[in-house]
Amino acid sequence: MRYVMVIDTRRCVGCMDCVVACKTENNVPEGYNRDWITEEVRGAYPQPRLEIRSERCNHCARPPCVSCCPTGASRVHRGGVVLVAHRQCIGCKACLAACPYDARFTHPDGYADKCTFCHHRVDQGQLPACVSVCPTHCMHFGDLDNPESEVSRLLRSRAHHALLPEAGCQPHVFYLT
Amino acid sequence: MPELSRRRFLKISSASIVTAGAAGSSLAALARTSGATGESGLRQVPTFCDICFWKCGCIATVREGRLWKLEGNPLDPLCRGRLCPRGTGGVGALTDPDRLRTPLIRTQERGAEKWKEATWEEALTHIAEKMKKIAATHGPEAMALFSHGIGGTFLKHTLKAFGSPNIAAPSFAQCRGPRDVGFRLTFGEDIGSPERTDIENAQCLVLIGSHLGENMHNTQVQEFATAVGRGASLIVVDPRFSVAAGKAKYYLPIKPGTDLALILAWMNVLVTEKLYDVEYVTKHGHGFEAFVAALAPWTPEWAYPETGINPALIRATAREMARYRPATLVHPGRHTNWYGDDAQRSRALALLNALLGSWGRKGGFYAPSTMAVPDYPYPEYPKAKRPKVDNPDHKYRFAHETLTTGIREATLTGQPYPIKGWLVYATNLLQALPSEAETIRAIQQLDLLVVIDVVPSETAGWADVVLPESTYLERHDELNVEVFKEPFVALRQPVIASPHDQKPNWWIARQLAVKLGLESYYPWKDIEEYLGARVKEAGLDFAELKKHGLIRGPREPLYFEDGAPAEFGTPSGKIEFYSNQLQQAGFDPVPKFTRPEAGPPGSFRLLFGRAPVHTFSRTHTNRVLSDMMSENAVWVNAAAARRLGLKSGDRVRLRNQDGVLSHAVGVKATERIRPDCVYLVHGFGHTARGLRHAFGKGASDAQLITRYKVDPLMGGTAMNVNFVTLEPAERA
Ligand code: SF4
Numbered sequence: 001m002r003y004v005m006v007i008d009t010r011r012c013v014g015c016m017d018c019v020v021a022c023k024t025e026n027n028v029p030e031g032y033n034r035d036w037i038t039e040e041v042r043g044a045y046p047q048p049r050l051e052i053r054s055e056r057c058n059h060c061a062r063p064p065c066v067s068c069c070p071t072g073a074s075r076v077h078r079g080g081v082v083l084v085a086h087r088q089c090i091g092c093k094a095c096l097a098a099c100p101y102d103a104r105f106t107h108p109d110g111y112a113d114k115c116t117f118c119h120h121r122v123d124q125g126q127l128p129a130c131v132s133v134c135p136t137h138c139m140h141f142g143d144l145d146n147p148e149s150e151v152s153r154l155l156r157s158r159a160h161h162a163l164l165p166e167a168g169c170q171p172h173v174f175y176l177t
Numbered sequence: 178m179p180e181l182s183r184r185r186f187l188k189i190s191s192a193s194i195v196t197a198g199a200a201g202s203s204l205a206a207l208a209r210t211s212g213a214t215g216e217s218g219l220r221q222v223p224t225f226c227d228i229c230f231w232k233c234g235c236i237a238t239v240r241e242g243r244l245w246k247l248e249g250n251p252l253d254p255l256c257r258g259r260l261c262p263r264g265t266g267g268v269g270a271l272t273d274p275d276r277l278r279t280p281l282i283r284t285q286e287r288g289a290e291k292w293k294e295a296t297w298e299e300a301l302t303h304i305a306e307k308m309k310k311i312a313a314t315h316g317p318e319a320m321a322l323f324s325h326g327i328g329g330t331f332l333k334h335t336l337k338a339f340g341s342p343n344i345a346a347p348s349f350a351q352c353r354g355p356r357d358v359g360f361r362l363t364f365g366e367d368i369g370s371p372e373r374t375d376i377e378n379a380q381c382l383v384l385i386g387s388h389l390g391e392n393m394h395n396t397q398v399q400e401f402a403t404a405v406g407r408g409a410s411l412i413v414v415d416p417r418f419s420v421a422a423g424k425a426k427y428y429l430p431i432k433p434g435t436d437l438a439l440i441l442a443w444m445n446v447l448v449t450e451k452l453y454d455v456e457y458v459t460k461h462g463h464g465f466e467a468f469v470a471a472l473a474p475w476t477p478e479w480a481y482p483e484t485g486i487n488p489a490l491i492r493a494t495a496r497e498m499a500r501y502r503p504a505t506l507v508h509p510g511r512h513t514n515w516y517g518d519d520a521q522r523s524r525a526l527a528l529l530n531a532l533l534g535s536w537g538r539k540g541g542f543y544a545p546s547t548m549a550v551p552d553y554p555y556p557e558y559p560k561a562k563r564p565k566v567d568n569p570d571h572k573y574r575f576a577h578e579t580l581t582t583g584i585r586e587a588t589l590t591g592q593p594y595p596i597k598g599w600l601v602y603a604t605n606l607l608q609a610l611p612s613e614a615e616t617i618r619a620i621q622q623l624d625l626l627v628v629i630d631v632v633p634s635e636t637a638g639w640a641d642v643v644l645p646e647s648t649y650l651e652r653h654d655e656l657n658v659e660v661f662k663e664p665f666v667a668l669r670q671p672v673i674a675s676p677h678d679q680k681p682n683w684w685i686a687r688q689l690a691v692k693l694g695l696e697s698y699y700p701w702k703d704i705e706e707y708l709g710a711r712v713k714e715a716g717l718d719f720a721e722l723k724k725h726g727l728i729r730g731p732r733e734p735l736y737f738e739d740g741a742p743a744e745f746g747t748p749s750g751k752i753e754f755y756s757n758q759l760q761q762a763g764f765d766p767v768p769k770f771t772r773p774e775a776g777p778p779g780s781f782r783l784l785f786g787r788a789p790v791h792t793f794s795r796t797h798t799n800r801v802l803s804d805m806m807s808e809n810a811v812w813v814n815a816a817a818a819r820r821l822g823l824k825s826g827d828r829v830r831l832r833n834q835d836g837v838l839s840h841a842v843g844v845k846a847t848e849r850i851r852p853d854c855v856y857l858v859h860g861f862g863h864t865a866r867g868l869r870h871a872f873g874k875g876a877s878d879a880q881l882i883t884r885y886k887v888d889p890l891m892g893g894t895a896m897n898v899n900f901v902t903l904e905p906a907e908r909a
Contacts, residue, residue, distance in 0.1 A: 011402040013390030013420050015789035016805045017262035023801060024246045024268050030804050041848050045814060046430035048848040050423030133248065135259045135395055136402030 002144040003079035003117055005131070006151045006160070007054055008176040011138035014039060014052035018130035018139065025118065025129035029108055034115040035130055051177070054130065054139065057082060057103040057115040058163065058171030065095035065104065065112075074112070079143070080172060081119050086111040100167040117141070144172070216242035222672045223250050223726025225657060227649030228263040228270065229792040230326045230348075231371065232657050233395050234726050235260055235267070237650060237672040244271055244650065244673055250726050254396075254663040255371065261393040262790050262805065269801030270631070270648045271673065275869050276798075277633055277645030278677035287620065290638045290866050297680065297688070300642050305692035307625040307641075308339065311597045317341050318563050319597040320625075321584045325604035327669075328646070330655035331686030332602050332629070334555070338690060338698040342561040343596065345579035347609040350893050356513040358575045358891045359523025362756055364536055365746030368509045369545060371661055375735070376400035376508075378540040381410040381501035383494075385436050385526065387510045390420040393789040394511070410501060412494050414439065416784060417812065417856050418849035427494050433782050433854050433897065434516045434773030435484040440525040441770055442480035442488075443495045445472050447532050452499035454534030461743060462531070464755025464766075471755075471767035483772065502533040504540025517886030517895040520575065521768040524756075528768070531752045537737040544741035547660040548730040550715040553707060556697055569593040573892035574762045580892045582610060588619040598625035602682065603646070605634035608794040608860065608877065611885035611894045629685060632798055633867030645679040647671075652681035653704040656711060664730040666715070668708070668722045683707075764890060776900030777834055781813075782854040783899045785878040794860035794879075797871035809875040810845040812856035813903070818846035821903060828906040831855070833881045833899050841906035842876035855901060 014037045022034050035056035042049045063082050066074045073088035074095050084095075089111035096104045096112060107113040118128035122141075126132065131139040142151035154160075155174060162171040219240050226233045226247070234253025238245045247267045251258035260267075280300035281292035295303075311319050317340030322332055325346050333344050348370075349357075357367040368374075376382060377400035389401045405411065405424050413425040414436065422428045431439060447453045448469050458465055477488035484491075498505045507530050513519050527536075535541025567583025568576050569592070588596040599620070610616050620626055620639050628640040637643045646652075654669040683704045690699055701707040712719045717728050734740040747753045760766035776782055790796075790805040797803055811831060813823060823829065825846045831839040840862045850856055862877030886895040 008406065010424060011406045013398060013402065013789070015262050015390065015393055015398070017260070017265055017789075019805060020262045020266040020790070020801060021246075023804070024265065030800050033804070043848065045418065045816075045848045045851065046428065048418055050418065050420070050849070052420065052423070133259055133265055135256075135261055135393075135399050136390075137259075137399075137406075138402065 001079045002172070003059065003081055003122070004142065004144045004151050004172045004174060005056075005117070005128075006140040006154045006174045006176060008138040008140075009051050009053060010176065011136045012052050012054060013136055014054075015135065017133050017135055018054045021129040021133040022115070025121075026116070032105055032107070032113070034113065051175075053175055055101070055163070056130075056173065057099075058101055058169065058173045059117060061170035061172065062168065064098040064100070064169060068094045068098040070094065077119065079122075081117045083116055083119065084112050084114065100164050100169060101171070222670065223724075224650070224669050224672060225253075225667045225726065226260060226264040226267060227326065227328070227654075227669070228267050228796060229394070231255060231394050231396070232327065232659070232667065233260055233264055234667055235264060236726070239673060244268055252725055252727055252729070253667070254661060254665055254729065255659070256395050257399060259395075259399070261395045261398065263393065263792055263796060263802060264395070266790065266799060266801035266805070267650065269799035270796075271650050271676075273632065273798050273800065275632055275867060276648075276677075277631065277637075277643060277679065277867075279645060280678070281643040283641045287626070287641070288617070288639045292643065297678070300644060301685075301688050301692050304625065304627055304642055305689060308598060308693060311624055312339070315595050315597050316562060318343060318561055318566065319595055320600070321345070321566070321588070321596050321598065322600045322602065323347070323581060323584070323604055323606055324602040327655050327657060328649075328682045329602045331683045332600060334698065335686045335690045335693070335695065336600065337558045338695045339693060340559045340561055342565045343567065343579065343584055345567060345581040345584055347581050347604055347606070349578040350576075350580045350582050351514055351609055351611070352512050354514070354576070354578065354891055354893045355519030355888055356509050356511070356523040358520040358577070359525075360509060360527045361577065361746075362520075362524050362575065362759065363527035363531060363747070363753055368542075369660055371396055371659075372509065372511070373542050373545050374506055374508060375540050375543045376506060377403045378504060379404050379409055379506040380504040380540055381412070381498055381506070383412045383414070383498060383505070383507040384421050385414045385440075385508070385510065386515070387508050388415070388419040388421060388786050389508075391789055392511070392787040410497055412497065416851045416854050417786075427490070427497065429486050429490065429494065430851055432483070432485040433784065433851070435770070437518055437522040437525055437768060438475070438480045438483040438770040439486060439491065440522065440529055441472065441475035441768065442477045442484075442491050443498070444525070444529055444532060445475045446477060446492050446495035447499060448472055450496070452496065453532040454502055457503070457534035458532065458754075461745070461752045463747070463749040463751035463753050464757070468528070468754035468767050475770070483770065498533055503535045503538035505533045506530070506535055506541050507533070514888070514893045514895045515897040516773050517888055517898065518771055519888050519893055519895055520890040521765065525768040528754060531754065536752070537741060537743055539736050539738070543662055543735035544733070545660045545662065546664045546733040547658060548664045548666055548715065550656060550658045550666060550711055553701075553711055555700075563594055566594060566596060568892060573888075574890065576891040581606070582894050583892060585610065585616060585619045588622050589615065591622075597623055598627075599623055600627045600629070601636055601640070602629045603631075605636050605794045607635040607639075608879040611879075611882045611896050613880060614883065629682065631679075632795065633865055634794065635863065635865045637867070638865045644685055645677070646685070647675040647679040647681045651675040651679065653683065653708065654681075656708060662735060663732050665727050666712070666717065666722065666730070667727040670723060774898070780834065780900035780902050781817075782897065783831070783833070783878060783881055783901050784854050784856045784897055785859045786856065788858040791858070791860055794863065797860060797863060797874070798868050800870065803870060806858075807871075807874055808843065809858040809861040810843040811876060811903070812845045812847055812850045814850050814852040815846045815848050817852040818844060823903065829903045830906045831876055831881055831901040832904060833883060833901050835883045837881055837883055839876035839881055840873055844903075855903070
C-alpha cells in the first residue's frame, strides 16, 4: 500500500479551506499550519500563467527527515506515511532543516510537527480532513499500489508534476496540470 | 518566479502572534476556556452557516462540551456536504475574544468608544424610551433599520409594528441592486440569491469582473470548479488577472470602467454575423429591430480604443459564446456598483444573455422554485403615515428596494422628513456605505443609534447603545425557505450556549417590542413555538427538521424545454430588447456607453474585491480566519511598482484624490493586474478599538472611497471611481 495525494490545479482556487479544516481537525495552534497555499506566477501581464497549489508534507519515499532523526521519532508508517512520535521527539530541528519542502515546524509544545495525511481518519476509512472539505473537489487521496484506485487512474490519464523532484526525495503529493 | 508563498507569509505573521500568545490568547487556550460544560463524548447538531448569507447547511461536532469542527451537511443542496473556508472556520466565531459580551450604553461623546456595561433590562428600556420620544416628536417613520441577513427578520417585524417603513440593507444600493434592476428591465425577473445561474451545466462561462473562487459563495464556486473540470470554455474580463483568469481560455485585460463598451461590441458581432439565437429572439423578444439599429455603431473597432481589447479578440470571444449557446452563461455578477452606469451595464449583460438564448435554458439561467411555507399569522401592521423616506418623488424610478444611502441622505438633510433613530443590525455601515464622512455626519443628526452585532464594528463605535448578539452557533433564526434549483427548508438551531450575556436577535426584537407596548405582535413566547407553528402550517415535521437540519421539497422543471413557463414579467410580457419603460422615463432604451472619467495624472484607479477567507468586514477577529489572512496587501502591477521603486513587501500608504491617507499596507507587486489600477481586498484596516486583533491591520478601501457615483436608474452607489497614489510608509 502506498498512500498518495493527487491535487488538480485546474480546479483548485486556493481558497484555503484545506488549511482551515486541517487546523480545526488537528487542533493546530494559532500561528501554525500543516498545509498551505502557494501561488506561482510565470510570465508577464497581460498573459501570465498562474498555478495555485495546496502544499504539505510530501510523505516522501526517501524522506531525509527520517534518515536524519537522531532519536527515531520520525518514522515511515503503513502506506508510506511519515509521522513524528511526539514523545520521542527532542525538538532538535534536524528534520526541519532536512526537509526540502519546509513542511515541518516546531509545535509550541516542543516537538516537530507536520501533516499526518490524517492517518487517524484514514484508519477509520475516512478521507484526510483537507480532502474531505475541499469545495472544488480538487483533492484526491488513495493507494497508488492499487491500479484501479482513483489516484492511480488520475495519474495515468492526466499530466502531472511533483515538487522539487531534483531533491531526490521521491515526493508523493502530485499536481495535475 | 514564485510569488510570496502563503506559508512563509503565515510564518512571518505568526512571529508576532506567538509573542501575543504569551498573554494566553492562543487558540488552544481559548478552546479550553470556552464552552466547557462538563459534557462528555461527541454529539452532532445540524444547523446552517451565517459566516456569509449563503446559508450552507452544516453539521457541528461538539466534543466534551466544546465545539470541535463544522462540516457541510451532505443533505444540503447548497453546500453538498462541503463548506467554504469561512464556514469551516466558523469555529473561530465562537471563541473570538473580541466578541461583544454585554449590552453597552455610551458614556462619552459619540465615536469615543466609551461605554458602561448595562443589563438587558436597562439597555432595552433606554432604547424603548428614546424610540417612543422620537415617535412622539417626529412620528414612528423617523426610526430606520439597517439590517443584513436572515437574522434581521424579527427586528424588521418589530419596526414595522412600530410603524416605520424605513428598512434597508446595503445589499441593494451597495451591491446587487444594479444587476437586479438590469435583469428586471429585460426579463421581468431578478437574478435572486443564490443566483439562478446554471454554472455546472454551462459549456461556456463568461465572467465580467466576477472573481469566483476569491468570492467564495459556495455553490457558485463548486459549480465553477465542476465546469472548469469538465473543460467548459471560460472567458474572463477583468482588469486584474483573477484566480478565474488563471483558468480561462480567453482573458481580456479590460480598461477599468469600459465593460459596457465591450458588451455592446459583442452584441454588435452577434447581430452582424447573425450568430444569435434567431428562433428564441423571434419567439420571446420585444423591440428587436430597434435594438439592432441602436447597436449598429458599436463595432469592435469602435470598442477597441475604449476598452483596450483588440477587435480580433472581441470577435473571437463573441463567436466562442455563440458556438456554445444556449449553454453560454454570461454571469450577472453580484457586487455590481462600479462606475455609475451599472444598471445599464447589467441590462446590456442581460441582453447579451438574451441574444444567446440562455435565460430559461440548461447551462444558462434556470427557473428556481421554493416550498410553500405560510407566514406566521401576525396582526396587520399599522399603516405608515408617510411613504418611505429613501427615494422622494420616486427620483430613482427603477429602485425596487429601499436605498440605504437614501435613508442616510434623509437623515442628513431632514428631507423629505427627518430620520432621528437608526437600528443597525449585523451590518457595518461605515465600511459598507461609500463616504464614511457622510455616514458620520448623518449619525451626528440622530437622537438614537443602536447597533446589534456580534463584534464591536466601526459602526458600533458610534452607537449610543450596543447590543451583543449570540453567534449563529448559539441561536435559532428564521427558517430558510430557499428559492433554488431544488427547494428546501432549513433550520438554524443552537449548537452550544452563549458564553456571556449575548442574546439571539429574536429575543432582542421581541423584548424590544414588549417594551414598546407592541406585545400583541408577538403572540408566540419562544422561537421554537414560532418555528414549530410555521413548519406545521407547511405540513412538515418539526422533529425531522431538527434532526436533519433541512427538509427537501420536490424539484420542479428548471428549463423551458422541461416545462418551466416561458413567461416574462415585463410590460410587454416579452424579453425587452428595446425598453419602452426606460424610454418613457428619459433613459436610453438600449444601453449606451459613456466613457468613465479619468483620474488625476499619475494616479491609480482603486479597485476592491473579496478574499475567500473573509466576509465583508465581519470576520477579521475570528482567530481561525485571521490566521489565514490577517492583513490585506495592495496589488500593484510589477512594472508600475518598479517605476515607483517598490517591491513586494514594502510598506506604503494609499492617498486618494481627496487627500485621505490609508493605514500602512504591504505591496504585492504582481503580473496579475493592469498598470493603471491597484487592488485591495475589502474589509481590512479596522479602526474600531474593540476589534483588538484586527485593529490597524491592512488598508481600508472603504476609507478611501470618499467619492461615489449614483446610478440614475436605481440610486445604487458606484464605488470604483476613486483614485490613489502610493507613498512610502514610515517604518513602524
Ligand atoms: S458560503 Fe461559506 S460562509 Fe457562506 S454560508 Fe456557505 S459555508 Fe458559510
